[in-house]
Amino acid sequence: MSTTATPAxxxxxxxxxxxxxxxxDRITGGDLVAGYRLVLSSIADELGFSVVPVREAIRRLxxxxxxxxxxxxxxxxAGVDATLYLHTMQTLSVIEGAATALAAPLITAVDIxxxxxxxxxxxxxxxEFEPQRFTRINNELHAILYGHCPNPHILDLVxxxxxxxxxxxxxxxxxxxxxxxxxxxxxxxxxxxxxSRADVHEIxxxxxxxxxxxxxxxxxxxxxxxxxx
Amino acid sequence: MSTTATPAxxxxxxxxxxxxxxxxDRITGGDLVAGYRLVLSSIADELGFSVVPVREAIRRLxxxxxxxxxxxxxxxxAGVDATLYLHTMQTLSVIEGAATALAAPLITAVDIxxxxxxxxxxxxxxxEFEPQRFTRINNELHAILYGHCPNPHILDLVxxxxxxxxxxxxxxxxxxxxxxxxxxxxxxxxxxxxxSRADVHEIxxxxxxxxxxxxxxxxxxxxxxxxxx
DNA sequence: ATGTATGAAATCGTATACGATTCATCATGG
DNA sequence: CCATGATGAATCGTATACGATTTCATACAT
Numbered sequence: 001m002s003t004t005a006t007p008a009x010x011x012x013x014x015x016x017x018x019x020x021x022x023x024x025d026r027i028t029g030g031d032l033v034a035g036y037r038l039v040l041s042s043i044a045d046e047l048g049f050s051v052v053p054v055r056e057a058i059r060r061l062x063x064x065x066x067x068x069x070x071x072x073x074x075x076x077x078a079g080v081d082a083t084l085y086l087h088t089m090q091t092l093s094v095i096e097g098a099a100t101a102l103a104a105p106l107i108t109a110v111d112i113x114x115x116x117x118x119x120x121x122x123x124x125x126x127x128e129f130e131p132q133r134f135t136r137i138n139n140e141l142h143a144i145l146y147g148h149c150p151n152p153h154i155l156d157l158v159x160x161x162x163x164x165x166x167x168x169x170x171x172x173x174x175x176x177x178x179x180x181x182x183x184x185x186x187x188x189x190x191x192x193x194x195x196s197r198a199d200v201h202e203i204x205x206x207x208x209x210x211x212x213x214x215x216x217x218x219x220x221x222x223x224x225x226x227x228x229x
Numbered sequence: 230m231s232t233t234a235t236p237a238x239x240x241x242x243x244x245x246x247x248x249x250x251x252x253x254d255r256i257t258g259g260d261l262v263a264g265y266r267l268v269l270s271s272i273a274d275e276l277g278f279s280v281v282p283v284r285e286a287i288r289r290l291x292x293x294x295x296x297x298x299x300x301x302x303x304x305x306x307a308g309v310d311a312t313l314y315l316h317t318m319q320t321l322s323v324i325e326g327a328a329t330a331l332a333a334p335l336i337t338a339v340d341i342x343x344x345x346x347x348x349x350x351x352x353x354x355x356x357e358f359e360p361q362r363f364t365r366i367n368n369e370l371h372a373i374l375y376g377h378c379p380n381p382h383i384l385d386l387v388x389x390x391x392x393x394x395x396x397x398x399x400x401x402x403x404x405x406x407x408x409x410x411x412x413x414x415x416x417x418x419x420x421x422x423x424x425s426r427a428d429v430h431e432i433x434x435x436x437x438x439x440x441x442x443x444x445x446x447x448x449x450x451x452x453x454x455x456x457x458x
Numbered sequence: 459a460t461g462t463a464t465g466a467a468a469t470c471g472t473a474t475a476c477g478a479t480t481c482a483t484c485a486t487g488g
Numbered sequence: 489c490c491a492t493g494a495t496g497a498a499t500c501g502t503a504t505a506c507g508a509t510t511t512c513a514t515a516c517a518t
Binding site: 063 | 243281284285288289292293294300316317319320323324327380381382383386
C-alpha cells in the first residue's frame with residue numbers, strides 16, 4: 001500500500017487492457033452490431049478513462065481484425081461481409097486443423113470423456129432448440145480438442161479466428177439450417193479418430209473438413225462458388 | 230510553416246506509422262540485435278517525435294511478435310529462443326503450405342518463369358557463396374509462389390511469419406550447412422508440381438514439407454526431438 | 459435545381475506534464 | 489558476511505491540452 005487507503009494492487013490490469021477487454025467482450029458478445037462507430041471520447045467518458053488507453057485498445061482490436069480503423073476518421077466494428085466470412089472460415093479451417101492434429105497425441109482419456117459429454121449436450125440443444133447454448137457448448141468442445149496444441153502461436157491464431165467468428169453474429173449454425181445436426185455427427189467421428197490415436201494427418205484433414213463443411217453449406221445456400229483446399 | 234509554405238500533404242503517413250516502419254526495418258534488417266532494449270523516450274528523441282506515437286508503434290510490433298513487451302518495464306527485441314524458432318517455423322509451414330496451395334491454381338506462366346529464374350539465381354548464390362543474397366532471393370521466390378493466394382488473412386499471416394523469421398538473424402540457412410542446396414532442389418520439384426496443375430492437396434503437402442525439412446535439419450543439428458505433423 | 463465554395467462541428471493525432479511502478483543501490487541490523 | 493528494508497533514478501502509464509483533418513451542412517453562383 002503506497003499511500004494509505006487504497007492498496008494500489010500491482011496486479012491490477014492497466015486501463016488499456018481493461019478497455020480492450022470491455023470492447024472485445026461487447027463485440028464478440030454481439031452487443032455492438034457490425035458497422036457500429038467507436039468514438040474514442042465517448043468510450044473514454046463512459047469508462048471514466050482518458051482517450052489514450054482507449055485508443056490503444058482499439059488499435060489492438062484492429063490488429064486482431066475485430067474493428068476497422070480509418071485514419072482521421074475513426075473506428076467501426078468490422079463488418080460481416082460474405083467474403084470476409086469465407087476468408088475467416090477458410091483460415092480457421094487450416095489453423096484449427098493443424099492445432100487439433102498437433103494436440104491429438106497429447107489428449108487424455110478425461111478430455112475424450114468431456115468431449116463426448118459436451119457433444120451429448122449439443123444433441124440436447126438441438127432437440128430443445130437452444131442455438132445460443134449450442135454455439136457456446138460447441139466452442140467448448142472444440143477448445144478441448146485443440147487445447148493441448150503445444151505450439152502457442154498456432155493456439156493464438158485459433159483463438160483469434162474464433163473471436164472473429166463469434167463477432168460475426170449468427171454464428172455459422174443460425175445461417176445454415178440442417179448443418180448443426182451433421183456437425184454433431186462429425187464431432188463423434190472426430191473424437192473417435194483422436195481416441196484411436198489415428199494418424200495425425202488424417203486427424204488434421206478430418207478437423208479441417210469439419211469446418212470446411214460448414215463453410216460449404218453456407219456457400220451453397222448463398223449460391224457462390226466454393227474454392228477447394 | 231504549416232499554414233502557408235508546406236501544403237501539409239494529407240498523404241503523409243502518421244508519425245505512428247513512420248515510427249513503426251523505422252523500427253520494423255531495423256529489427257528485420259538485423260540492425261537491432263535480439264534482446265536490445267527499446268526505450269520509448271530515447272526513440273522518441275531520436276526520431277523527433279513524442280513518446281505517444283512511438284509507444285503505439287511498439288505495441289503494434291508486439292502484436293506481430295517482433296518485440297516482447299513487459300508492463301512497466303519496457304520493450305525488448307524478441308529473442309531467438311530455439312523453441313520460439315521451432316514454433317514459428319511450424320506455424321509458417323502450415324500457413325505457407327495452405328497459401329501456396331490456394332495460390333497454385335491462379336499462377337501464370339510468367340510467374341513460373343520468374344520462379345525458375347530466381348531459383349537459378351539461388352544456385353549461383355550457392356556457388357559464389359552469397360548467403361545474404363540467397364536469403365533475399367529465396368524470399369522473393371516464395372513470394373511468387375504464394376503471392377496469388379486469394380485469401381488476404383492467410384497472406385497476412387504468411388507475411389508476419391516471414392517477418393518474424395527474418396528478424397531472427399542467421400536466417401535458417403546459415404544455421405544448417407547442407408540445407409541450402411537441398412532446398413534449391415525442392416524448389417524445382419515444387420515449381421514443377423505447380424506448373425503441372427497437380428492436386429492442390431499434394432501441392433500443399435509439398436510446400437509444407439519443404440519448410441518442415443529446414444526445421445528438421447535444424448532440429449537434428451541441435452539434437453532435439455522433432456514433433457511430426 | 460445543381461454543383462461548388464465556405465464555414466463550423468466532430469473527431470482524430472500528438473505534445474507535454476505528471477503520477478505510478480519497477481529495479482538497482484546502499485545502508486543497516488542480525 | 490548475508491539478509492532485509494529504505495531510497496533514488498529510470499521508465500512506463502495516463503490525463504490534459506491543443507493542433508490537424510475530415511465531414512457535413514449551408515449559402516451562393518451558375
